[in-house]
Amino acid sequence: MGMTAGSGGLQSEINVTPMVDVMLVLLIIFMVVTPFLQKDVQLTLPRDMKNAEEDTAINADSSVVISIPEDGKYYLSKKQMGLDELKAQVEKALANKKEEEKIVYIKSGVQVSYGEVVNVINAVREKGIDRIGLVADKKKGEPQVTAAPAT
Amino acid sequence: MGMTGGGGRAVPFINVTPLIDVLLVVIIIFLVITPLKPSRFKADIPSQRDPNEDVSKLKPNPLTLVVSISTDLQLKLNQDVMGSVNDPGALSAKLQQTFQQRREQHAYKVGMETATNKPEDERIEKTVFVKAPRALHYGDVVKVIDAIKGAGANPVGLQVDDLP
Numbered sequence: 487m488g489m490t491a492g493s494g495g496l497q498s499e500i501n502v503t504p505m506v507d508v509m510l511v512l513l514i515i516f517m518v519v520t521p522f523l524q525k526d527v528q529l530t531l532p533r534d535m536k537n538a539e540e541d542t543a544i545n546a547d548s549s550v551v552i553s554i555p556e557d558g559k560y561y562l563s564k565k566q567m568g569l570d571e572l573k574a575q576v577e578k579a580l581a582n583k584k585e586e587e588k589i590v591y592i593k594s595g596v597q598v599s600y601g602e603v604v605n606v607i608n609a610v611r612e613k614g615i616d617r618i619g620l621v622a623d624k625k626k627g628e629p630q631v632t633a634a635p636a637t
Numbered sequence: 638m639g640m641t642g643g644g645g646r647a648v649p650f651i652n653v654t655p656l657i658d659v660l661l662v663v664i665i666i667f668l669v670i671t672p673l674k675p676s677r678f679k680a681d682i683p684s685q686r687d688p689n690e691d692v693s694k695l696k697p698n699p700l701t702l703v704v705s706i707s708t709d710l711q712l713k714l715n716q717d718v719m720g721s722v723n724d725p726g727a728l729s730a731k732l733q734q735t736f737q738q739r740r741e742q743h744a745y746k747v748g749m750e751t752a753t754n755k756p757e758d759e760r761i762e763k764t765v766f767v768k769a770p771r772a773l774h775y776g777d778v779v780k781v782i783d784a785i786k787g788a789g790a791n792p793v794g795l796q797v798d799d800l801p
Contacts, residue, residue, distance in 0.1 A: 502653050509660045516667055532779040537786040538676035545675055554775075591677060596776025600769050603778075604797050607682050611797075616684045618795075619677035622779055 527564065529555035529595040532622040544591050544621055550579045551621075552610075554594040554602055569609050577613045591619040678782050680767075681794045698762075700744055702735070703796070704728065705768040706781060722777045725784035732788035736763055765790040770801045 543549050552572065553561040560567060562575050580588050590610045594603050607618065705713045710722040720727040738744075739761050749760040765785050769778045785793055 502657060506653055506657060506660070509657070509664070513660065513663060513667075516664075520667075532776050532783075535676070535678070535779065535783045537783050538678055540674050540676045542674065544677060589679075594775045596774060596779070598775045599771060600773045600775050600778050601771030601800075603775050604771060604795075604800060607795065607797050611682050612685055614684065616682055618680050618682055620680055620779060620782065621675060621677045622783075624674075624676040 527553040527555050527561045527593075529553060529593060530597070531593060532596050534625040535622040536625055538622045538624045540624065541619065544619065548579075548583075549589075549591060550576055551591045551593060552576075552606055554592070554598050554606060556595045556597050558598070558602060560606060569605065572606070573609050573613060576610055576615070580613070580615065588615055589617045589619055590615050591621050593621040678779070678786060679792065680782065681792045682797060683794070698747065700739070700762040700764075701766065702732070702764065702790075703766045703768055704781060704785060706770070706773060706778065708770050708772055708801075710773075710777060712781065722780055725781060728781075729784050729788040732765065732785065732790060736761065736789050739763075763789060763791050764794060766794045766796050768796040768800070 544551065551563060553563075555561070560569065560572055562572055562579075567575065576590060580590075592603060592606060610618070703715055706722060707713070712719045712721060712725060712728050714728060714731055717731075719725075719731055740757070744762055745760045746762045746764070749755065752760060767778070767782060767785065769781070782793055
């Protein structure tokens with residue numbers, strides 16, 4: 487449709503209409519898919535932490551992530567469950583892991599009372615876990631303070 | 638730029654250049670936001686208490702550092718008051734100073750005194766325990782952990798028994 491105007495003369499501009507079409511479609515796909523990509527529960531993590539260490543294992547499918555959003559419920563990955571079921575599931579999930587990989591990640595909202603977090607910690611340590619990772623958002627653009635390497 | 642051609646006649650095309658500009662910016666914003674790298678604080682928790690264990694035989698380690706947070710958000714390192722949750726600078730400075738002293742005095746972890754094959758930094762006793770009341774917000778506790786990690790503490794242990 488772009489080549490009909492100009493009374494026979496050559497049109498010297500690129501026809502961008504198809505590109506715009508494709509881009510709009512891409513944009514819409516992105517907008518629709520993004521909420522589904524989020525793997526876990528919506529909560530406000532602690533922000534702007536200077537010394538949190540990056541750990542890509544948090545997003546791995548095999549890692550155990552317990553979320554505690556503000557509503558005071560507990561979620562393992564995306565599934566809500568009570569403390570007892572949580573214990574059983576955590577034990578099952580970590581049964582086949584090597585000793586040094588046995589770590590439970592806790593994502594908790596900032597407004598959650600520390601007691602709730604302690605309840606979860608108490609539950610997982612019954613299953614022989616003694617290391618946890620408290621998930622937090624790192625402050626962007628700040629070089630990590632090189633403290634002693636993690637054990 | 639779309640309106641110059643056509644020898645004086647109006648060209649029946651919409652000028653899409655600004656639209657593309659905006660779209661490109663939006664796509665770039667999306668690309669930047671999506672792959673946020675997650676990060677975490679590693680913390681140790683005590684293993685399950687053995688009810689038959691004789692606690693009275695355990696000797697307290699003189700190098701133990703405990704940071705306690707009170708319900709009014711004041712911080713304490715062992716017995717000394719050190720600023721508040723929103724201003725943990727004093728605590729960080731004191732911890733850093735303590736670790737520096739230990740480095741000079743070669744105050745090693747129990748069992749690490751002779752482990753000369755390990756780097757010096759790993760052998761210094763830098764364990765810090767955090768004790769916070771249950772009523773506190775989780776966000777405040779994490780702020781304190783951030784400050785403690787910033788001072789170089791490793792590992793950080795959470796005290797979860799007998800919390801007020």
